[in-house]
Amino acid sequence: MESNxxxxxxxxxxxxxxxxxxxxxxxxxxxxxxxIFLGIYCLVLQILKGHIITGMRDNVVWGVYIVNFxxxxxxxxxGALVSGSMHLFKTSWRGPILRIxxxxxxxxxxxxxxxxxxxxxxxxxxxFLFMYPRIQSPITWDVIAITTDLFGxxxxxxxxxxRDFALLRDSGDTKLPKWRIxxxxxxxxxxxxxxxxxxxxxxxxxxxxxxxxxxxxxVYSVLAWIFSVTLQPGWHSTIFGPYFVIAAVFSGAGVxxxxxxxxxxxxxxxxxxxxxxxxxxxxxxxILSMFFAYFTFSEYLTKWYGSKKxxxxxxxxxxxxxxxxFVFSNYVxxxxxxxxMGIPRFRTINTITFAAIVAVLALWMNRYLIVVPTLETxxxxxxxxxxxxxxxxxxxxxxxxxxxGVGTFCLLFTLAAKFVxxxxxxxxxxxxxxxxxxxxxxxDNHEATVTNSLKKQIVHKxxxxxx
Amino acid sequence: xxxxxxxxxxxxxxxxxxxxxxFQLVAQNNASTLELKELKTSDESRIFNVKLTGESxxxxxxxxEAKIDFFTCADGKSESLGTATTNRNGQATLxxxxxxxxxxxxxxxxxxxxxxxxxxxxxxxxxxxxxKELNLQIALSEKDSLNTIQxxxxxIGPKGENIPLKETNFNLYVQGxxxxxxxxxxxxxxxxxxxxxxxxxxxxxxxxLKVFVRLEENxxxxxxxxxxxxxxxxxxxxxxxxxxxxWSSGAPIWMITTLxxxxxxxxxxxxxxxxxxxxxxxxxxxxxxx
Numbered sequence: 134m135e136s137n138x139x140x141x142x143x144x145x146x147x148x149x150x151x152x153x154x155x156x157x158x159x160x161x162x163x164x165x166x167x168x169i170f171l172g173i174y175c176l177v178l179q180i181l182k183g184h185i186i187t188g189m190r191d192n193v194v195w196g197v198y199i200v201n202f203x204x205x206x207x208x209x210x211x212g213a214l215v216s217g218s219m220h221l222f223k224t225s226w227r228g229p230i231l232r233i234x235x236x237x238x239x240x241x242x243x244x245x246x247x248x249x250x251x252x253x254x255x256x257x258x259x260x261f262l263f264m265y266p267r268i269q270s271p272i273t274w275d276v277i278a279i280t281t282d283l284f285g286x287x288x289x290x291x292x293x294x295x296r297d298f299a300l301l302r303d304s305g306d307t308k309l310p311k312w313r314i315x316x317x318x319x320x321x322x323x324x325x326x327x328x329x330x331x332x333x334x335x336x337x338x339x340x341x342x343x344x345x346x347x348x349x350x351x352v353y354s355v356l357a358w359i360f361s362v363t364l365q366p367g368w369h370s371t372i373f374g375p376y377f378v379i380a381a382v383f384s385g386a387g388v389x390x391x392x393x394x395x396x397x398x399x400x401x402x403x404x405x406x407x408x409x410x411x412x413x414x415x416x417x418x419x420i421l422s423m424f425f426a427y428f429t430f431s432e433y434l435t436k437w438y439g440s441k442k443x444x445x446x447x448x449x450x451x452x453x454x455x456x457x458x459f460v461f462s463n464y465v466x467x468x469x470x471x472x473x474m475g476i477p478r479f480r481t482i483n484t485i486t487f488a489a490i491v492a493v494l495a496l497w498m499n500r501y502l503i504v505v506p507t508l509e510t511x512x513x514x515x516x517x518x519x520x521x522x523x524x525x526x527x528x529x530x531x532x533x534x535x536x537x538g539v540g541t542f543c544l545l546f547t548l549a550a551k552f553v554x555x556x557x558x559x560x561x562x563x564x565x566x567x568x569x570x571x572x573x574x575x576x577d578n579h580e581a582t583v584t585n586s587l588k589k590q591i592v593h594k595x596x597x598x599x600x
Numbered sequence: 601x602x603x604x605x606x607x608x609x610x611x612x613x614x615x616x617x618x619x620x621x622x623f624q625l626v627a628q629n630n631a632s633t634l635e636l637k638e639l640k641t642s643d644e645s646r647i648f649n650v651k652l653t654g655e656s657x658x659x660x661x662x663x664x665e666a667k668i669d670f671f672t673c674a675d676g677k678s679e680s681l682g683t684a685t686t687n688r689n690g691q692a693t694l695x696x697x698x699x700x701x702x703x704x705x706x707x708x709x710x711x712x713x714x715x716x717x718x719x720x721x722x723x724x725x726x727x728x729x730x731x732k733e734l735n736l737q738i739a740l741s742e743k744d745s746l747n748t749i750q751x752x753x754x755x756i757g758p759k760g761e762n763i764p765l766k767e768t769n770f771n772l773y774v775q776g777x778x779x780x781x782x783x784x785x786x787x788x789x790x791x792x793x794x795x796x797x798x799x800x801x802x803x804x805x806x807x808x809l810k811v812f813v814r815l816e817e818n819x820x821x822x823x824x825x826x827x828x829x830x831x832x833x834x835x836x837x838x839x840x841x842x843x844x845x846x847w848s849s850g851a852p853i854w855m856i857t858t859l860x861x862x863x864x865x866x867x868x869x870x871x872x873x874x875x876x877x878x879x880x881x882x883x884x885x886x887x888x889x890x
Contacts (some may be wrong), residue, residue: 268851268859277859281866288873295880322877323884330880337876344869351862 137326139562144300147554150400151301152308154551165544172537175530176251184254186530193508193525198248200500201535204384205245205542206279206356207377207496210349211385212238213286215417216293217342217349225568226413228561229405231293232553233392237385238345239290240545242283244538251534271359278352285348289341291320292334296559299324313552353378360503366443367436367507376428383421384496390414390489392546394482396555405556408482412474415485418492419474426467429499447510455506458498466495629723631655632663636714636727640734642827644698648681648729650714652690654722662690666719670694673711673728674703681712708732708756709820731822734765738813738826740797747797747832751813754791755821764791768815774801775810786813803833 179186189196216234219227253259266273298321301307302314324330357377360368370376390411397406436444451459473479473488505525635651650668653660663686670681681700684692702710711730718724737752749772753765768788772795773780786795803809808831815824844850 268855269846277863281863284870285866288870292873292877321884322881323888324880325884325887327883327887330883333876333880337873340869341873344866348866 139565140300140558141304143556143558143562144304144554147556147558148304148307148309150554151551158547158551162544162547165540165547168540169537169544172534172540175533175537179251179530179534180256186528188526188528188531189252190522190525192511192523193505195252195504195508196525197501197527197531197535198251200497200504201538202245202248202252203356203377203500203504204497205241205248205538206353207381207500208385208388209238209241209245209286210282210353210378211382212236212241212389213282213289213345213349214382215386215389215414217289217346220338220342221346224413225564226410228564229402229556230389230393230410230414231560232555232557233396234389235290235293236546236549237388237392238286240542240549242279242286243545244542246279248534248538271355271362274355275359278348278355282345282348282352285341285345289338289345292338292341293557293560294553295321295324295334296326297553297557299326300558301553349381350378353381364512365507366441366447366510366512367503370432372428372432376432379421379424379428380496380499383418383425384493386414386418386421387489387493387496390418390486391493394486394489396550397482400550400555402556405561408480411482411485412480415470415474415480415488418470418485418489422467422470422492426463426471429463429467443510443512447506450506450510451502455502458502462495462498462502466492466499630721632716632718632722632725633660634668634714634716634725634727636712636729637823638712638729638731639823639825640731640736641825646696646700648694648696648712648714650684650686650692650694650727652686652692652716652725662686662688663719663722664688664690666690666692666716666722668692668694669715669717671713671715672702673713674705674709677703678713679703708758729822732820734815734821734824735762736813736815736824736826738811738828740811740828740830740832747799747830749786749795749797749811749813751786751788751793751795752791753788753793753815766790768818771814771816773812773814774803775812780812797832799832799834801833803831807831807833809833 187196187198212234216231216238218224219231219234250256250259262272262276266276298317301309302317302321307314324334354374354377357373361370361373363369393406393410393414396402433448437448469491470488473484509524632652632654637649639647639649641647648670652663652666652668654663655661666686668684668686670683671678672681673679681696682694684694686692702712704710709730709732711728713726713728715726716722716724733756735754735756739750739752741748741750751770753768753770754762755765757763765788770786770788770793771782772784772786773782775781781801783798783801784795786793797811801809808829811828811830813826815821817823842848844852846852
């Protein structure tokens with residue numbers, strides 16, 4: 134009863150975010166739609182004129198599209214790993230962050246694979262991938278893995294939403310339109326927070342949180358294997374699987390911090406998303422940046438020491454042609470989070486957000502440096518050595534489609550935050566009750582210990598007197 | 601000293617150097633070398649291959665689009681056989697069909713000369729080969745599960761009679777994917793020799809083999825070749841097609857097993873989650889009814 138009361142209180146606090154829509158909100162959505170429509174226009178141009186209007190050519194067949202694919206898939210898996218781990222290990226401050234992480238997972242997972250479609254010259258042949266799959270092909274592994282991950286994340290996301298859907302259905306005096314209440318009613322699937330239903334939800338959520346951690350690791354490793362099973366210089370590496378996973382969680386943690394900062398300001402969630410949350414996720418960011426730096430160093434050190442001709446060429450290109458990008462990606466991007474989080478007086482919400490922005494941009498650049506310079510250093514000799522054929526430079530079409538994807542990500546997040554509270558009300562209320570119960574239990578235990586010791590002292594005194 | 605004056609001085613030195621270099625090139629004549637090879641093929645036509653190279657500062661380089669004239673010569677007489685032009689590798693080929701008439705000396709020896717008259721700074725050069733007519737026949741047969749190749753070789757005597765070839769070694773080959781594979785040698789004496797064909801040669805998908813019998817680099821007869829096709833390859837026993845590998849149509853068993861285990865593990869949990877959701881829904885319906 135106490136729990137339900139607290140949930141209703143919290144819901145009333147968050148309902149205005151779902152009910153009211155400001156002009157700024159409409160302007161923001163219009164801006165995002167404009168970015169998306171520009172992307173669609175570029176896509177139509179690309180389909181009509183072919184890939185010749187992109188920077189991709191015979192040698193560099195992958196460009197920013199594949200970089201965006203890896204980037205979005207990375208932040209998706211990071212969302213899954215962060216939310217799954219926090220739920221599974223019952224992190225005390227998880228409540229306000231969980232929904233942001235879960236939404237990041239599912240939205241990025243919808244957008245990422247779209248970039249693969251943009252890379253395909255003959256979209257009409259796409260069904261062949263499903264009609265004649267070759268199990269030996271890493272592309273087939275990726276299709277199976279992404280599909281499996283998408284289903285798993287959808288189930289996990291839905292499980293985390295059911296209790297809030299039920300709350301919104303039963304909220305009574307709200308200004309929400311009837312059609313929305315009906316949608317909540319359907320989506321709540323008759324959840325009434327009975328002990329049996331609560332137990333079922335808890336069990337399944339625990340299982341699914343463990344599952345999505347495992348799936349996220351496997352799926353992102355599969356994505357890494359697409360590169361590492363080839364013999365290309367810079368790609369053929371045994372540590373690419375864990376390296377990609379670490380890079381994914383690193384960038385994903387950065388995106389979650391940025392989103393926390395945005396929603397904290399826009400929805401005035403200062404009471405719920407506190408500095409403690411920023412420092413918590415910031416610490417994760419710092420640890421991951423250390424791991425990322427370690428993997429990067431290990432990767433390039435072994436290649437440099439091995440001195441294979443093509444590896445040497447690649448490292449030469451990275452330290453000359455891509456010098457500043459390499460420094461930003463692998464030095465600035467990793468050192469800044471360590472410095473900001475490592476020195477306590479630097480740890481403010483704004484500096485942590487700044488470190489997260491830099492880390493996210495650096496990780497995007499890192500993926501670019503993995504994909505493009507390798508393709509500019511092919512095994513087979515390049516026959517036509519015109520620079521525009523050998524080297525890659527993204528065109529405005531590719532940039533517009535990139536921003537279109539970012540716009541879609543922001544739009545879906547904005548719409549999702551308008552449909553359900555961005556703070557998981559039930560989760561936060563339950564976490565508060567659990568914490569107070571634990572505190573009470575701790576107090577009882579303390580009192581019991583004191584009483585027992587007093588009793589023992591009395592017994593000892595009695596025995597001493599008798600003697 | 602100003603930057604411009606340094607530049608102008610450097611360009612003047614470069615200009616003078618280039619003039620001196622061009623004078624040196626005009627003054628020198630580059631030598632050319634011609635190599636000539638001859639082959640009598642299975643259809644009894646004659647093929648003459650030449651390779652023309654010219655000396656340059658970078659060493660011997662092939663000379664292309666150069667005209668090579670071929671002549672048949674004997675007893676001081678000479679008659680044209682034809683002309684061929686070199687390709688990018690400096691090679692040219694002249695093929696003369698069966699029955700082409702060659703000048704012969706009293707011993708029945710023919711000399712063929714290839715000449716290059718020179719081109720620009722390249723000097724002229726010539727090469728020649730001598731050969732005597734040889735009749736070569738082969739017969740492939742199977743006897744008592746043995747595959748044999750019989751070689752019959754003879755030369756034409758001064759009165760036009762056939763004289764059996766004496767004490768000569770022939771090489772035997774089969775055609776491989778890219779080059780010829782040597783399978784042995786056969787000693788011919790008294791105009792005949794027999795070679796037992798090995799049984800471990802795979803051949804193509806149907807077991808077909810192309811057999812070559814060749815007399816090579818012989819001082820008297822030059823190069824003579826005879827070929828024949830025969831189905832003596834043991835393709836099936838020698839080659840096992842992989843059924844399940846990275847490149848075959850069927851995936852390796854371990855890969856399929858791993859995939860099935862992983863997918864079963866993951867999707868069974870999804871199924872469990874969906875069943876639990878259905879149970880929640882059923883309970884909810886009961887509560888709603890009550």
